Amino acid sequence: MARTIGSHGPTTLEAIRKAGVRLIFEHGYEAMSLRQLAAEVGIQAGSLYNHISTKQDLLFDLVQDHINDLLRELDLALEGKADPGEKLRAFVAFHVTYHMTRKREVFIANSELRSLDAKNYDAVVALRGAYEQRLAQILTDGVADGAFEVVDIQVATFAILALLTGLCTWYRPGGRLTRDAIIAAHEKLVLSGVAPRAAIGQASHGSDSRRAAVAGS
Template structure:
């Protein structure tokens, strides 16, 4: 056989990414096989190589894509907000909303960094650092304006991020707590910890 009628590179790549997210999430990157991936997409194993360079490249693509989108989104969200307190509230609401809908990406982006080649690993860590700085700067600015009182801004940054991200591992959208309530509770928790 050969090229299938109606086949399109864009659609196939999107399907590969989607199935890739699922499989890495389910089995871990090293344990996921390209044969499984091809089967889910409806291809022969060799055909994947019309769309990806290597298996490693696919992993990097998945994580990189997530991080770049995350950064662009938070910047768009904070744009035009000057008051540190308002920026902090916006950050919390955004972070929860965004991460709750991307459990697979969050999981992969933390548990599979180990499987990235050094060069790729460095790039992702740099992007993550960049995201952390968004929160760090908000806290710093709030302290400078004497709105916040924070013992250790660096540690608080990590503590807040850990709390907000970790919640996504158990949050059940169909559960007792709706999204708005979740955001309200966490906003209050964080503010109580940083407000003067």
């Protein structure tokens, strides 16, 4: 039997939210019942309504808070960064780190978007758009400065986000690579993907020259 937590407002609400994240992650929003949620927290099902209005409101609050956290913490990570390359590296490091440590929230925000009603869906999509716009602006500024070469900003934005978020499907703590190594690998993938072709050509020529020097020594 679940431990009874009681009806202390903030404490119980936090327990409900944590249990909601775990149950939705494990079973899906549609399969999770409020009775199951109440049992997990250790309160009567009817007592849930002292803390949440509906199951839909709980899902919306969880997803909305997740994206608001994402935006707030990203802005802190970008604070003081002026150079587009530095900003893009900071974006990659932040996004990868956040998605390593908040996998459940990320999964719910992506997979349960379909479960939101129309009004809540529109609000979440607007927040997601604000996050995407942060990256799009970094790419736009980099192109204007000549630091990046991007054929289409929107396509590049979606492609980079898909690449970075993809680690949620395979990352496991304690694996072969350290967190820093995983971040570095993603930084290299993203930065090389937007580097001007002239810079790539120069780097390739330098590598060829070094190989030729070694071969001739």
